[in-house]
Amino acid sequence: MTDASDSGLRGLVSVRLVAIVSVLLLAGVGVGMAFTAPAEPTADGIVTGVEERYDDADSYVGTVEISATYENESGTYDRSATARVQSLAPDRHRVEVLAPERYNGTVAATNGSAVWVARGAGTAAVQPLNATQQDWLSRANVSAAVDRLRENATVEKTGTATVDGHETYVLAVTPDNESYDANATVYVDTDDYRVRKVEAVASHDGETVRTTMHFRDFTFGVDIHESTFQPPTDRSVVVASLDRTSYDSLDAAAADLNFSVATPTVPADFAADRVVVSRYGEDATLTSTYTNGSDTIAVIQSERNPLSRLDTDGETVTVGSVEATYVEVRDAGVVFWEADGRTYAVAGSVDRSTLVGVADSVAE
Secondary structure (H helix, E strand, C coil): CHHHHCCHHHHHHHHHHHHHHHHHHHHHCCCCCCCCCCCCCCHHHHHHHHHHHHHCCCEEEEEEEEEEEEEECCEEEEEEEEEEEEEECCCEEEEEEEECHHHCCCEEEECCCEEEEECCCCCEEEEECCHHHHHHHHCCCHHHHHHHHHHHEEEEEEEEEEECCEEEEEEEEEECCCCCEEEEEEEEECCCCCEEEEEEEEEECCEEEEEEEEEEEEEECCCCCHHHHCCCCCCCEEECCEEEEEECCHHHHHCCCCCCCCCCCCCCCCEEEEEEEEEECCEEEEEEEEECCCCEEEEEEECCCCCCCCCCCCEEEEECCEEEEEEEECCEEEEEEEECCEEEEEEECCCHHHHHHHHHHHHC
């Protein structure tokens, strides 16, 4: 569903703003040794202090609390999550979700050569690192991240503030590219140069995302066994890679699939936009999107269940001869159901009745 629902703003936040403050985020969980700095360091001196402190940390364990508010013309949506993070230099990382409850026990980790994801129970999925993941791992090199920060953003020291009982320097981070309406405020401990908190705001196309991250209870220089970053051995493991192929038409995609593909009936003012097949191991997911210039409808037909992360306590609706679930995710609606061992979904920024109508054409 990512192809259909990711807005330009989320792309902006994940690619641009996160990249700009990545050094500070990483350093916030990677400092812990004493550092002799000027009594009143400049903004550049603070960033350098953070960099040096991170380079001194071989390992860390701690908790990250994240809260986010999404605002658009449809309303305001709040989300929050808590995760336990562990890292062992140079390239082993593990994140375990503690909250919200429905994701409790979900783990994502890398041992430097592969990434794996496992939920609280069931199969663990493992895949070799792709180019994007390799790039993000390279960002753990704080020296390189500092260079990117200094090349792409302006960092100003604006004063001091108390965060969780600790005195911090306050840094304002602003992208140099004025086309991005985004900024971050980073709170760096005046004593040991760890990052205590990050606040970020980004706006695009009438939507605003406000995110706050607290870094709590971090311990540095701890002994972490290598097995922490290896896939679990007490469950079935699927070794797979994620491949994506674009097609010119639904028929062309269907010819490469091993299951029957339904042709959806969409409103007359919608035209075909993209057709993409994602393969995860032996399972394929077909996503076809349609647009009228302002709204988008996505139809998903899959051999696996990529929508299992959605809330399942939505409204029950009938499509074709099967029962489906309708939920609202921010400013979009989703109708999803299972049939013949496959998962189907119709998602979009249109009203409920339109989505149900398209879903009905697929289910039939």
